Amino acid sequence: MSKKKDRRETTPPLSKSALRRQREREQRLETILGAAQTLFAADGYHKASMEKIADTAEVSVGTLYFYFKNKEDLLVKLLGQIGFDLRNMLGSAFKNADLSLAGIREAGRIFFEDFCPNHPENIAIFFRESVGQGEVVEAHRKKIFDKLIDDVCQALMRVCENQGGRFQSDLSAEVMATSIMGMFERLAYHNLIWQDRSAELKTIGQDAIDFIIGGIERLVR
Amino acid sequence: MSKKKDRRETTPPLSKSALRRQREREQRLETILGAAQTLFAADGYHKASMEKIADTAEVSVGTLYFYFKNKEDLLVKLLGQIGFDLRNMLGSAFKNADLSLAGIREAGRIFFEDFCPNHPENIAIFFRESVGQGEVVEAHRKKIFDKLIDDVCQALMRVCENQGGRFQSDLSAEVMATSIMGMFERLAYHNLIWQDRSAELKTIGQDAIDFIIGGIERLVR
Amino acid sequence: MSKKKDRRETTPPLSKSALRRQREREQRLETILGAAQTLFAADGYHKASMEKIADTAEVSVGTLYFYFKNKEDLLVKLLGQIGFDLRNMLGSAFKNADLSLAGIREAGRIFFEDFCPNHPENIAIFFRESVGQGEVVEAHRKKIFDKLIDDVCQALMRVCENQGGRFQSDLSAEVMATSIMGMFERLAYHNLIWQDRSAELKTIGQDAIDFIIGGIERLVR
């Protein structure tokens, strides 16, 4: 084994200054992502120029390219963060989806009452700004969607199993999961981006969830 | 009264050449819109340059600007056409939505079995390329969505009335209508754009419709 | 001599319809020039597109090119008209310039009290819009200026001769004439285009004329 490998395998003993640098690096990365998030949501992906992002983040344009390969990369990273947050929030809720469907109800509540009002920019970026921005971005969007849909899918299958039922068709679970994502997406888009109905979001969410539950019961016999 | 005046008052009898010009004009307009439709769907709104559109339509760039104010206008007009087609197809189906919900089922069938496989470019343009393209385009998207949602909404309210039921909340009808649009959108996006599952579209549509019907029954008591 | 030539040399016996056509032709020409005049003065030579001019004149673009070789020609013709009007107005006044300098005074009065308030568009076109528009236009501007300056020059020389004086230098007459044109130009520009002081134009003109007369007396000894 070479020394190099050894170094890599054990945690590198970071000096104080190295630690500080590491911390600063991460802070700066966050700052930049934050600036991009704000500007993408406010001005749109295309109108938000790299220079403006740099200005907002109070760094130089060059620094942007030190931390991110290119503008697309910035969007992809942002997308990754949003996807991570979403799964994080919804994940545990879906995991608890059992016979009672309480997990599904909880997931809906979290999305409409927690995520939407607190992260409208993320809704804007995920459902508006990252749409139709070339193959790379689209691939990432798809990946995130697929994961979320898969989460829902598994919850649904667990529910189905627990209830001892069967899906109408082989695709039913996937169709339902995809449908649920589509519902969430458009309801958020209409009531948060096209008009600000944050106040009604609770009712909207509850209606949506009941709609979903009714749908599920129909397709699981 | 002079003859001249008489003539003016009745609809002007278009001369043969005038008629032909009128026809040619409309044909050319269609040609351009067709070229734009193809390229927007294939290359994306931004990558499809005006020059390329002109080339594809076999006209000069100047002609593009003779028929359309600018690139955005091209997209907006395209959007208008798609919106018109959608309402046209779904309209009569929704009108027949009554107690049996057969109208809703039919509308779903039309969307998934007729519209989607025959107009995938329209799906791509309406749900991908026209998203996040500035305020003007967004306003038109919203208008189209609002109309479609309103169509669904009214169908739902008729169903509700016929069944002598009541919606869970004041927003229920709108929430359901919006949800249905979201479902259609994402199911089409996943199974037509992200992967080509045209073959399974029939099953997918049926599952989706059953999901919807279950949902409706749940929210209408 | 060929028949053709004969025809040309005698006045062609115009039929009634030919006469009417001739009249219509001239009217149309005037209409177009009028539209151009208005638009050039209001929007500027470059911003006034041929299409807009055609619209304003209520003719087609093609017709514009039937009556005028190109856009430049339109400006040149307009310029010619303005030059003709100017010489017409000032000509007789200058012709009367004798010992008493009354002719010069009258010419100033005509310019500031008649021409300026009644033809501000012509001031705008001659002193603003036709400046720096390529060699052809510039050549015409020069020709008009030269003629006007020559008119003044000759008046000055007559005055000088009548008074039995001599010019300070060989160039004096020309310098004075050119100076007078420059004065008229800038005074009109400042008090008509840059601000509307039509009310004070009379006083301004009188002061200007006195300034000129003082100057002349100085250079003619």
Add this chain to the structure above:
Amino acid sequence: MSKKKDRRETTPPLSKSALRRQREREQRLETILGAAQTLFAADGYHKASMEKIADTAEVSVGTLYFYFKNKEDLLVKLLGQIGFDLRNMLGSAFKNADLSLAGIREAGRIFFEDFCPNHPENIAIFFRESVGQGEVVEAHRKKIFDKLIDDVCQALMRVCENQGGRFQSDLSAEVMATSIMGMFERLAYHNLIWQDRSAELKTIGQDAIDFIIGGIERLVR
């Protein structure tokens, strides 16, 4: 107080490299303005394309837009420079205008014998290329003219006061100042742009000045 704060409060001591960069920046700015000046004067404002200017200045088009907002800005900056130079040259001369009118004579000499032969491009730009180029440019032209006229105006008022005389009318001073500017303008235009009579410029200037002095004496009684 921390050292840092102290440092900030005094003028920041520019490092050598920073100084060099500053110098380079200014040099490049000058280069670009020089190229624009040459091309505007030679080809005309419109025919001088941004690309050609960039080529002449040996920079890229992007660099042009780094230093100037747009083409109009380039012209405006050029105009500003010309205006500054003009006032600089004429300013002190006019300041010395007193009873003897020697200051006025000197100002004329400077304009015709120094400025005109040495900066014909500036004459072309100020009196030809910047005319009728939209509201923004026109506003700057007016501002420069107003300042120059004001300079002359104040000189005239000082002369008047020193001589214990009175102007013929309230507007006399302004009219004379405007007239003088108009004279200078057109004499330069005719004898430098429309034909090259640089050799006679001395005589022309002297005649012009005598004309002016005669005029002044007439209006100040």
Add this chain to the structure above:
DNA sequence: GATGAATGAGGCTTCATTCAT
């Protein structure tokens, strides 16, 4: 690591002019 000046390809748009009807 950070900076920011420099690049230049590429896009959209305008508009004078032509020509078939």
Add this chain to the structure above:
DNA sequence: CATGAATGAAGCCTCATTCAT
């Protein structure tokens, strides 16, 4: 003669990206 649709060259400008300091 008149029309007006069609042309296409040419211009201005943006902006993601690079690289010497």
